[in-house]
Structure formats: C-alpha cells, structure tokens
Amino acid sequence: MPYSGSEEIVKELRRSLCNPNVQADRLRCRNVVLRVIRYMSQGLDVSGLFMEMVKAGATLDIVQKKLVYLYMCTYAALKPNLALLAINTLRKDCTDPNPMVRGLALRSMCSFRMPGISEYIQQPVLNGLRDKASYVRRAAVLGCAKMQTLQGDTEIDGAVVNELYAMLRDPDPIVMVNCLRALEEILKHEGGVVINKPIAHHLLNRMKDLDHWGQSEVLAYLVRYKTRTEDEVFTILNVLDGFLKSSQPNVVMATTKLFLLLSEDFPHVQIDILERVKGPLLAICTSECHELCFLGLCHAREILRSSPGHFSGHYKKFFCMYSEPNYIKYQKMEILRELVNDENVQQILEELQTYCTDVSVELAQMAILNIGRIARTYSERCLVILKGLLGLKQEHITSAVIQTFHDLVWLCPQCTANVCQALPGCEENIQDSEGKQALIWLLGMHGEQVPNAPYILEEFVDSVKMETSAAVKMELITAMVRLFLSRPAECQDVLGRLLYYVIEEELDMAVRDRGLLYYRLLQQGIEEVKRVVCGPKSDPSLDVISGQANEAVSAWSKGFNTLIPIYGREQWDRLTAQKGDSLEILQGSAVKANEIDTKPEQREEMSRDSGSVSLLTSAHLSPEQFEERWTLLEAAKVVTVDWHKDSCPDAIQTAFQFVHIQLVAISRAGVQPWKAYLFAKNETGSLFLIELLTVKGKRDMQITVKQANSNEQLLNNFIAIVKSVIQTLGETKG
C-alpha cells in the first residue's frame, strides 16, 4: 500500500537529497530523483520535496533535468511560491546553446499549472517562436496555446495570433501542424482557426510532407473550408485522392469524412467515394488489431445506414473468428444481418446458426435475435432454423427464440400459424422472466391456434405464488383474459383462480391493480370485454412494419471519424446533454471502490448537493491564514443539529473532503468541548469558514459558518450541504 507511511518516505528522501555526498555523485543523485518520481507516479504525495527538487534541477545532467521538470510540472500548482524559484533556472536553460535543452525548458515551463506564471513565460515563448531550431519552435507554438489556457478568459493577444498564422508557412511540418492546433485552442471561443482559401491551398500543398498524425489533423481542419466553386471541389478531391488509400487508418477515415462533406452537393460523387473507400475500410475491419477492427466495423455500419447492400459482396469478411472478443462479434453480426440478399442469405444464416450454440450466453442470444431480424424478410428459412434451435432444449436459447417469435408475430402476422406449432413444450425450458413474458403473451394472443394453450397457462397460474417477477404476473393476467375470450370453457376456472389470488393475496400493488381492472371489466359483460381487449391491434398509419428508409449520407457524414459512430447516436446525445460537473460523477464512481462506511446513495446525494454550490476540489488555506480570516469575519449563520455520539475525526474528515470541504484543525475524539475547523472555496472565489462545536451534556452540535463575500443564496445552499453531511454521519453510526 503506497499510501501508508508517506511521511517517513518523504523524510528519508529529503535526507538523501540534502546529503552533500549524494549531491556530489551524479549517479546517486539521479537515483534519488528517480525514486521520487517513482513514488509520485504511484500516487504518493511527495510535494513536500519541492524545494530540494528545484535545487536538484540545477544540473548539467539532462536526464536528471528532465525528471525534475516532470516533477515540477506535476506539483507546481500546489506550491506556486516555490515554483517561482524554479523559473529562473528554466529561463536560463531557454538560452542554452543546445536546442534540446532550450526546447525542454520551454516545454516544461509552459506546462506549469499555476496562475501567475504567464508573465514569466511570455518572453521566452516569443523568443522560442523565432528560434532557429524547429524543435524549440514546436514547443514554443504549443506554449502559446498553453499560455492561453492558463490565463483563462483574458483577452486574446492579437500579435501572437498573427505570428502563429504567419508561422503556418514554417518549413518544419510539425511546427505547421502545431500552429493549427494552437490557433484552434486560442481562438476556441471565436470558432477556432480560420481556414480561408490561401491557407487551405497552402495546407493542401504541404500534405505530403506531414507525418500521418499531422495529415489526419489537417484533413479534419480542411473540413471547415468552404469551397466556392465546383472546380475547386474537384481539384481538392484530386489532390487528396492518394490519401484515401493511405497506410494509416486514421488518415483513411479523415479523408473519407472530408470527401463526403466536400461532395455534399454531388450525390453521385459520394457514391463513388464510398465505393472507393470500400477496400481500405474492409482492410481496417479485418485488421489484426481488435480495437481498430472494432472502429472499422462501427464506421462500416454508418455507411450501411445509407446504402444497405454496400458490403454484400464481401459478406464473408464479416464472419466471426473464434478468438475475437465479443464486442467485435456483436458488430459483425449486426452488419451481417444488414448484408442479407437473395444470393447470400443461405450462407449468412448458416453462419449465424453456428453462433447460436456459442458458449457465451449473451453471444448466442444475440445471434438468435439477429436471425429473428432477418426473418422479417426471409421468414420461411429462418423459422426452420429457429424451430431447430428449440430442439436443443437449452434455457437461454429457448428463451431468446421465444422472444424472437414474439417480435416476429407482431411484425409479420403471416408466420403466426407456423410459430404456434412450435410453442408447446417450450415452457419447460424457460426460466428467465423475459422469456416467460414472451411465451405467455404468445399463448394469450394466439391461444386458439395452440391446442393445449390453456393447460400451459394453467401451469403458470398454479405456480404464480412462486413467481417473483411482477411483469410476468401482469402478462399472465392479460393473457388469461385474452384466452378466456377465445376459449371460455377451458379457461373460466383457471382465470377465476388467478384473479382470486391476485386480488386477495398478491402483495405487489401494480399486479393487484391489473387484476382488479380486469375483474371490473369482466363485470361489465363479455361484449364490453371483447371491445376493450380485442380492439384494433395497431394503427396502420403508424407503419412500424416497414423497415426504415435509407438515410441520406449527410445524416451521418458529420459524425464520421468521431466518437459518435462508436457510442451510437442516442448514447452520444445523452452524454453531451448530461448536466452536472462530470468530475463529481467521476469521483462518485471512484470512491465506490474505496468503500468508506457511508452508504453509496447518500454519498451520491451529497456530491450532487455540492454541485450546486460547486466547491473547488483543491483549495488551499494555511492554518495561519484561516485564523486571521476567522477573527476578521462576523459569523454569518449559526445552526444547531442533533448529535448524540462520539465524534470520530477520521470519518468527519473523509465525509467533508468528499464534498470538497477541507479540514484545518480538529480535536481528538472524546475531548470536551470538542471542536473542528473547516473551510471551502467555490468557483466564484467565495470562501466559507466553519466551526463545529459540541459541549458535554448537550445532545447537539453547533455549526458556525462565516462567509468572506456575503451571498445569502449561496450561504443557505452551503449550510444545507454541511447539515446533510453531519446528519448522514449521525445516522450511519448512531
């Protein structure tokens, strides 16, 4: 456990770093620095060594320099005062004759995450832009972007922007691409880097000098360029044609996207492009790297949305290999189902059939559902296969087949008779509630075609007491009533028993209500029941049955080569629509692992609450500063809450830290009067100071809150959080 005993480790490291013998020996010194970095990457807080590390950075040894810079980049935000000391060394390094040292220093300096630093780095960065070594220029260009993110919302420096635009003509290709990236970040609020005609043409000319990272990014920027004339479109298509067959999947994808968007007004060209990209895309789909293969398949599915038969000739490429991970197999099966046509239907179905007996239950069920989808067009062949699968008498297979039947009967009523023949006997092999629901629905709906339907349902009714799923019970009531209408003589008794049980003994309210509903309906007379239960099944104008029409290419081309095809459109929309600080959610999911004794629901509740006040995760206030402010400020609010137990300092600290309230000082457990001091900062810079006080004999806790810039609304929210934390703590231990 690297988190324990950190103080000793830090102390020991400090001793080594300060040891003059170690400092004299280059190798030993480097080894100590190495150990510091090792602890750092394991998550141990070694920020206490900052001073010593800065000293260690003033060395000629480049390896050590690099390590120290890495350390400083990580901890500069925590020790802004000390980091300033390092700046001098770094600035000196920026004028070193060795371009590598210059570049390194510049890059590290720009990566310090502390607010006041920009004034120190501005000059070195500007010098770096004009450095004769491209290595330094690369770092300097990105340095401009880093500077902008550090400064936050301050005004954009027009001179820098102009300089960067001019540097697009830099001879070094990586500098050029970095310029684009930097401009994009700096001008984020103005819509990013502007791609006008001269720039676009310049980029096109430079394309072949770039490495493939650069190529794919430049292609993405070119998407933004608005072409004026038809000729221009075709010129660009011609110039970039070679990249469509590039060796790098990312370049292929980026080119495809650019081409599709450029040729938006020329549908025939788009078809041509899709045809040309078929080969490279298939190569990606059969790649040996599973992840790339998965990406390729996701994108292939996008193309299939507008031209369903696109890969029909190559359907064998989408057969699953035994050793592939399931996520690839799922994608392949869904593609296979889209590719079905008169010629290959037999082969594809045979292939899918072999997956139905796979050891992975999920995969097998998925294969069956996909056969069910094909059955909508080729019902005869598929029904033969599906009925054959029932013969295996396996629970998960039978369940999936029955669910497929359920959907199929609804969408292709002509298969009903065929399906009904297969139903008897299935009830023995179904255990899961989805399967049961589907079977019960089928028996209720088409019971007149299944000779022993009432007796199968009777078995379900007899075991209804053991049934745990409410959905199955509700389905059973509906099915029983339906079957009663078509075969009254055989069902009356069973239905009576079922309704009696449901109304008198059932505990689930929804099931009971459903039972009562049918009971009252039956009281209205049989004609009325028929009118309600056997009404028109669906509105023909809704048109569920016909498959979706082919979508236009433009429906997906904008999302091509992004994360959208991977997550799927719906999930993506959900993700981007989500409100609330994602950091909190992240933390919520992370904390679940390190279980502390509060319940998870309460934990989430707490973190949500803190979202509205949005407290900073890493605020800093030394005990001295705290004391000074505390004496300076008036109490904004004093509240008391119930509290009748011993206070456990650790639990209190963790609980408050979770809502981003930091502890300054706390009494030991059992000391009377017991006190604790805490503080928190929010995004707008408001500071809250808190005192918790319990006195012996009293069964409550007094909370005093002081606020730096008074804001009533904020204060109330904040106090609500504090109270909820205290109450949660009280409940969990009380």
Next chain:
Amino acid sequence: MIGGLFIYNHKGEVLISRVYRDDIGRNAVDAFRVNVIHARQQVRSPVTNIARTSFFHVKRSNIWLAAVTKQNVNAAMVFEFLYKMCDVMTSYFGKISEENIKNNFVLIYELLDEILDFGYPQNSETGALKTFITQQGIKSQTKEEQSQITSQVTGQIGWRREGIKYRRNELFLDVLESVNLLMSPQGQVLSAHVSGRVVMKSYLSGMPECKFGMNDKIVIEKQGKGTADESAKSGKQSIAIDDCTFHQCVRLSKFESERSISFIPPDGEYELMRYRTTKDIILPFRVIPLVREVGRTKLEVKVVIKSNFKPSLLAQKIEVRIPTPLNTSGVQVICMKGKAKYKASENAIVWKIKRMAGMKESQISAEIELLPTNDKKKWARPPISMNFEVPFAPSGLKVRYLKVFEPKLNYSDHDVIKWVRYIGRSGIYETRC
C-alpha cells in the same frame, strides 16, 4: 487530442501516469480501474465512457494502456497512437511487461514527453527519437553529436539523418506473412487472407536511393505487354495485391503513376510495406477433422493434417490444438508423428510436430472419455486451430529486385550485400469441426 495516458498492470495498479491536460484529474485513473479493469463482465468495448470522459484502451499481455480524453476525438488516431507507443516501447526495451515497464519508467516518461506535447502527437519515428532520448544519460556531448542533433532537429527528411557511414553496406529483407483461414468442417474455405509485411534492416552509408520490385500483377502485366508470353515462359506467377500501404519514406506519387516503389530508407530496422491478399493463397496445411460421439460418455476424434507445399521445404513449429469438452475425464491419444498431450487446464489436446516436409500427411486419433453430466447443454465444439511456420510466402509474393543507388558516395548496387528471407506464419488458422 489526448488528455492523459495511463499504464496499469493486471491488478489495476498504476505503473505510469502522465496527464497532459487540466481537464483530466487524478480521479480518472481510479475511474478506469474500477469500471474497466475490475469490472466483473468481459470488456464491452475498447472505448469506454465514464462520466463524459472517454477511455481508449489496448491490452498487451497483461498490461493495460489507456488514453483518456474529454473531447470528441478521432478514435482511429488515438488507437494508432497507442499502437505506436507500444511499438516504440518494444523497440526500446523489448516485450511490454510489468517488469520491463518498471525498469524503464524513466525512459517511458521521456518518450511520453517527446511523443506527445499538450496531448498532440509529435515526432514518433523511432529512429529520429533516438537522438532526443537520453536514457543512458549524456555526460558531455561532443561537438559532433551536438551538431548532429541540430541537423536532426532542423532536417527535412524526418526519418534519416545525414552522415551515416558503414564499412560494410548491408541490407536485410524479410517478407513476413501471416495466413488467416476459416474453414468449414466440409473443407470449404469460408474466408482466407494473408496479411504481410516487408521488413527491412538497412545498414547503408549516405543518402541512398532504393528501388524495390516484386511480382505485383499490375507491374508484370504492364511490362509483359511488349513480350506477351514472357512472364508465362519464365514460369513466374504474379500475385494480385488487394491493398498495400507503405512507410512514410516511399514516394507515393511514383507508386501511383508507375507502380514502382522507390525511397530513401531510414537507418536500421523499419517496416517498408504492409499488404493484404485474398486471391490464390497457398494454404500450407489442410486440417481434416472427424468427430464422432459414441454415446453420452465417449467421443472419438480423428484429425488428419496434410502439408501442401514443395516436398523440399520444411515447415516448423507445428502445433494443432484440438479442443475437448469441459467434462472430459480422460484422453487416449495415438499419433504417428510428433508429440500429443491432453492439457486439462486448457481443455485441449495439443499436438506438436517439430518439422514436417511438404506433401506429407499425418494423423492423430484420440478417444475422449466424458463424465456423465446432467447439464443438458450441448458442447459448442470450438474450432481446431493450428500454428506453424513455413519458409515461403503463402501469398506467392516474390522479391524481384532491390536496387541501391548512392550517387554521392562511391559504392554501387553490386557492393551492397543483400539478404532476403521469407517467413510464413499462421495467423488465425481455424477449421471448424
């Protein structure tokens, strides 16, 4: 762009963490561990979204590499980057394992620093990187070394530096192919393709210009126009390449127009080209399975393998893996050649043959006794898979020539020592039974 990069061991302990962007916090490290590495079910997708942060991961042996980002990025690029990272690490310290990563973590931090800046990929060519990485530490650079760095840093050709000198100019050319096959029990080829790589090791002085020729159908036909039946006469077969991709150094424009492959090679080892063929593949082995279920407690398996290449050639490291049901209690194996063993932990009979000449046939028969179970589940019969290595290219690719021109230094094509080697390996080579 990439917000951060993490490397974990199989337990989910962080070995390397490097954050490039402020929007990725330290808690992201934990989120991935909890949601993916420690997740109970199988990995659902190589891209996972946790709290609007996307985690892209690849796994190498039992090491997890994860790239994290909050932006809507080009996923292909991120994965390419992770692969590249793996390549670079392998070229520096060999296999990617926990041990190696721990021993080289300084180097890895250095690499991460050079390859990515602010989350954007920078120079990633191994050869060029070598000048920036100081893993051994530079005591004090000589003038020459310094100027070398400068020329590298400002040079136009990213993949080769000036002033390389060798006493012996040598070239090693490896054609490495992997054959992938999926065959039905009846011996019908369901899918087959070869993915190949031409890997070159060049130790050449100066800035040489190379030209590489192979029996590409399009080239042969173009040349054969004048003397129509020449290619037929010489008995050389040409192959149809489905698609091929090249190292950055190859002049693509020349390939497009003339189908000729010319380039200035990087120094040392690199991959010149990658290709795929699907037509006229020589399948080195045929597997003929026969599985008979005798009652509920016995299975009889007979597998014949036939080698299908020139009798003078020898295949090596042949391994046939015949899966057995989970409830196997005992296995008796008889094989004519090699050694066969039932490995209970892997649920398979593994049959190994050291060497086998072409046009031969070998057979194994096994009796598998099963424990009676009340599990009604039928055995899914996973396919029989095979591994081997053969000394020829299953796609039929042949290197016709490799010419070297160096106009400035005085050595000619004849002085260069060239070595060519063909190795065909099995990729996923499966026969259903």
